[in-house]
Amino acid sequence: MFALMDRFLKNDPISLQNDILDHVEYTMARSRFSFDDFEAYQALSHSVRDRLIERWHDTQIYFKRKDPKRIYFLSLEFLMGRSLSNSVINLGIRDQYAEALSQLGFEFEVLAEQEGDAALGNGGLARLSACQMDSLATLDYPAWGYGLRYQYGLFRQVIMDGFQHEQPDYWLNFGNPWEIERIHLTYPVKFYGSVEDETLNGEIYKVWIPGEMVEAVAYDNLIPGYGTRNTITLRLWAAKPSDQYDMESYNTGDYINAVVSRQKAESISSVLYPDDRSYQGKELRLKQQYFFVSASVQDIIRRFKDAHSNFDEFPEKVALQLNDTHPSLAIVEVMRILVDEEHLDWNKAWHIVCQIFSFTTHTVIAEGLEKIPVDLLGSLLPRHLQIMYEINFNFVEELKKKIGLDYNRLSRMSIVEEGAVKSIRSANLSIVCSHTVNGVSRAHLELIKANVFKDFYELWPQKFQYKTNGVTQRRWIVVSNPSLSSLISKWLGTEAWVRDVELLTGLREYAANPDLQLEWKMVRKVNKMRLAEYIEAMSGLKVSLDAMFDVQIKRIHEYKRQLLNILGIIHRYDCIKNMEKSDRRKVVPRVCIIGGKAAPGYEIAKKIIKLWHAVAEKINNDSDVGDLLKLVFIPDYNVSVAELVIPGADLSQHISTAGNEASGTGSMKFLMNGCLLLATEDGSTVEIIEEIGVDNMFLFGARVHDVPVLREKGVDLKVNLQFARVVRMVRDGYFGFKDYFKSLCDTVEVGKDFYLLGSDFGGYLEAQAAADKTFVDQEKWTRMSILSTAGSGRFSSDRTIEDYAKTWGIEPCRCPF
Numbered sequence: 001m002f003a004l005m006d007r008f009l010k011n012d013p014i015s016l017q018n019d020i021l022d023h024v025e026y027t028m029a030r031s032r033f034s035f036d037d038f039e040a041y042q043a044l045s046h047s048v049r050d051r052l053i054e055r056w057h058d059t060q061i062y063f064k065r066k067d068p069k070r071i072y073f074l075s076l077e078f079l080m081g082r083s084l085s086n087s088v089i090n091l092g093i094r095d096q097y098a099e100a101l102s103q104l105g106f107e108f109e110v111l112a113e114q115e116g117d118a119a120l121g122n123g124g125l126a127r128l129s130a131c132q133m134d135s136l137a138t139l140d141y142p143a144w145g146y147g148l149r150y151q152y153g154l155f156r157q158v159i160m161d162g163f164q165h166e167q168p169d170y171w172l173n174f175g176n177p178w179e180i181e182r183i184h185l186t187y188p189v190k191f192y193g194s195v196e197d198e199t200l201n202g203e204i205y206k207v208w209i210p211g212e213m214v215e216a217v218a219y220d221n222l223i224p225g226y227g228t229r230n231t232i233t234l235r236l237w238a239a240k241p242s243d244q245y246d247m248e249s250y251n252t253g254d255y256i257n258a259v260v261s262r263q264k265a266e267s268i269s270s271v272l273y274p275d276d277r278s279y280q281g282k283e284l285r286l287k288q289q290y291f292f293v294s295a296s297v298q299d300i301i302r303r304f305k306d307a308h309s310n311f312d313e314f315p316e317k318v319a320l321q322l323n324d325t326h327p328s329l330a331i332v333e334v335m336r337i338l339v340d341e342e343h344l345d346w347n348k349a350w351h352i353v354c355q356i357f358s359f360t361t362h363t364v365i366a367e368g369l370e371k372i373p374v375d376l377l378g379s380l381l382p383r384h385l386q387i388m389y390e391i392n393f394n395f396v397e398e399l400k401k402k403i404g405l406d407y408n409r410l411s412r413m414s415i416v417e418e419g420a421v422k423s424i425r426s427a428n429l430s431i432v433c434s435h436t437v438n439g440v441s442r443a444h445l446e447l448i449k450a451n452v453f454k455d456f457y458e459l460w461p462q463k464f465q466y467k468t469n470g471v472t473q474r475r476w477i478v479v480s481n482p483s484l485s486s487l488i489s490k491w492l493g494t495e496a497w498v499r500d501v502e503l504l505t506g507l508r509e510y511a512a513n514p515d516l517q518l519e520w521k522m523v524r525k526v527n528k529m530r531l532a533e534y535i536e537a538m539s540g541l542k543v544s545l546d547a548m549f550d551v552q553i554k555r556i557h558e559y560k561r562q563l564l565n566i567l568g569i570i571h572r573y574d575c576i577k578n579m580e581k582s583d584r585r586k587v588v589p590r591v592c593i594i595g596g597k598a599a600p601g602y603e604i605a606k607k608i609i610k611l612w613h614a615v616a617e618k619i620n621n622d623s624d625v626g627d628l629l630k631l632v633f634i635p636d637y638n639v640s641v642a643e644l645v646i647p648g649a650d651l652s653q654h655i656s657t658a659g660n661e662a663s664g665t666g667s668m669k670f671l672m673n674g675c676l677l678l679a680t681e682d683g684s685t686v687e688i689i690e691e692i693g694v695d696n697m698f699l700f701g702a703r704v705h706d707v708p709v710l711r712e713k714g715v716d717l718k719v720n721l722q723f724a725r726v727v728r729m730v731r732d733g734y735f736g737f738k739d740y741f742k743s744l745c746d747t748v749e750v751g752k753d754f755y756l757l758g759s760d761f762g763g764y765l766e767a768q769a770a771a772d773k774t775f776v777d778q779e780k781w782t783r784m785s786i787l788s789t790a791g792s793g794r795f796s797s798d799r800t801i802e803d804y805a806k807t808w809g810i811e812p813c814r815c816p817f
């Protein structure tokens with residue numbers, strides 16, 4: 001045993017240096033006497049990866065020995081961002097690496113900047129998955145993440161003349177040291193074909209004869225926990241052509257076509273769909289869903305069978321989490337394997353399925369619910385369609401017994417939608433087959449109970465729960481804001497808050513302490529400087545550090561109301577222009593920062609981006625305005641940009657029309673970093689108010705129950721003169737592009753203003769004015785800032801995961817070495 005322990009890699013700076021140099025020479029094949037920053041980054045990453053692998057092996061062996069109940073987290077999207085800093089911090093060896101590198105003449109920070117983002121997701125849902133993986137590892141849960149290894153992640157956003165253009169994100173170009181290719185860990189995945197009957201020992205079974213087969217190859221990404229040896233697996237599948245299946249075509253002599261069609265297989269995992277709201281019923285998307293689900297389910301069942309001889313224990317050992325409906329085919333795949341391949345009787349298989357799935361929905365609107373056209377499904381997955389029909393038949397029969405022949409309700413609840421295009425409702429399938437349906441905030445649960453899932457809630461009230469989202473403080477404070485992190489530890493007298501985030505409440509008692517206030521302000525100023533440098537390097541614009549940095553970064557969507565922000569800025573500009581020169585001294589200077597991507601096909605969102613640029617062009621070049629108002633667009637917003645922007649923000653905006661944001665997680669990251677929030681009472685903001693108090697943020701706008709009334713009523717623009725005026729300025733071409741912005745202005749006209757920009761405008765301006773007033777009082781502002789961080793503990797993904805663990809029925813399993 002001691003001999004084995006001796007084999008562990010050492011973490012003193014000299015050993016780390018040697019390891020890095022070995023990787024320069026033997027992995028990168030560069031001379032150890034001459035290598036650049038990028039090569040140093042790669043060698044460094046390989047040396048970190050070696051250490052991850054050691055812990056990962058130990059963890060996996062320990063899990064195997066203990067055989068605890070495991071949680072399998074299925075998600076089509078994971079927004080992991082960069083891995084280097086996060087890994088060394090979780091491993092607890094960041095300082096040692098920094099020292100080792102400085103002796104080699106490199107700076108850790110500089111090398112960390114060499115890493116590109118892993119952007120295998122769109123927005124909130126995807127980053128949430130990444131935060132939850134970090135918490136699962138840190139809290140020692142026996143967990144696996146499963147997803148797709150897209151070759152092209154979320155598109156890169158390039159702004160040309162103020163317009164968004166999309167470019168491919170071929171992120172694997174220079175290799176990826178953070179994954180381990182498991183070339184022998186593959187599963188066949190079948191598509192198309194037909195279903196036939198087969199008789200075995202007097203029983204008739206269904207056999208699916210596929211028309212196409214591809215191979216799923218595992219790529220393991222290692223997720224280290226903080227303050228524990230536990231290191232868990234995020235297994236992403238890549239599609240490769242199947243050798244077994246192709247032999248036939250080679251034998252028939254059509255060599256060229258056979259090779260060409262092999263390449264088609266790889267397209268399944270080639271690209272992430274960039275739209276996060278509308279479903280288009282595309283075959284490739286369905287193929288992606290089934291491909292990753294089938295490989296994952298086969299892997300899960302293989303692992304179970306390695307240790308168990310029959311399926312009775314399956315629900316005691318396996319929990320599957322559906323991250324939205326995208327992986328809902330997993331339900332049917334488990335049924336298919338249990339019935340058709342393991343030859344379990346239907347009822348027994350169904351009983352198992354009903355105990356293992358838990359489903360989380362991330363959307364509020366019916367249009368956001370996924371539908372799969374039956375024709376498409378029947379051709380791609382003929383056996384799955386049969387199984388869905390059977391599940392639905394049984395469900396509807398049961399339902400009739402409970403609710404009688406209420407045909408309207410029966411048809412609303414049916415998994416199969418009979419309409420112009422007959423479709424499968426993935427959400428209905430997920431609800432029927434899961435033991436729990438989770439919302440992502442308390443307000444979200446109330447909404448789904450009252451609207452999209454009302455019928456189901458009335459049928460099974462106990463199934464419906466909520467787990468308020470959270471974000472990991474390891475990435476969103478420790479990695480992204482190291483100076484704030486040290487300051488917090490200094491004042492709390494411990495680093496324990498990194499694992500036990502509730503301890504942050506201990507800051508409350510010092511919120512008015514002048515020494516802490518001074519240090520707090522210093523830290524925030526340095527972060528603002530970093531952001532200002534970035535802005536200047538990116539756009540050439542110099543911004544004043546005395547200005548309030550007001551930030552809105554998130555996907556561009558009408559419901560998130562970036563347009564409200566722009567119209568508010570136009571109003572501010574208009575006021576400055578119409579003011580006496582002497583009064584301008586009283587204006588609180590602002591740097592308004594916005595960033596986010598619009599889905600490539602989302603015209604109105606793209607116009608919002610262009611409008612921002614048009615307004616910025618005018619204001620930033622107006623000498624009457626100077627430093628009083630500056631507009632910055634941060635292009636290609638992603639996780640690593642967020643890590644830079646969030647710590648430098650004074651104020652951040654979360655201003656969706658009430659009832660539209662299921663939770664929102666950006667607000668939680670800002671909150672942790674001591675940024676004040678300007679927000680509507682939507683999603684998780686309701687719970688944030690409870691934690692930090694309404695006086696510590698700037699709240700405005702219609703509440704959920706006001707929205708239908710206001711939509712009905714509309715606003716009188718004669719009363720709402722300020723709003724009418726700013727919209728007119730855009731309409732009349734004050735910022736140019738008059739024709740182009742017409743359709744955008746139309747969206748907020750009386751009677752059409754679905755997201756209620758008009759009715760919320762007055763309240764928005766008041767909230768902004770309150771922020772200005774407070775900013776002048778730096779003592780008050782800093783106290784509110786400290787109280788924001790102090791009250792952010794509840795929004796850690798550690799708490800979210802503890803909530804989920806109860807639902808999943810899992811216990812920690814901590815590797816003891």
Ligand code: 26V
Nearest residue numbers: 124125275276277278362440661662663664665
């Ligand atoms: C939908 C679609 C539909 C078309 C194909 C691609 C695609 C990809 C993702 C989605 C669902 C996106 C839903 C989402 O991100 N929701 C956000 O989830 C956050 C985490 O729960 C939550 O904080 C946000 O409020 C919610 O909008």
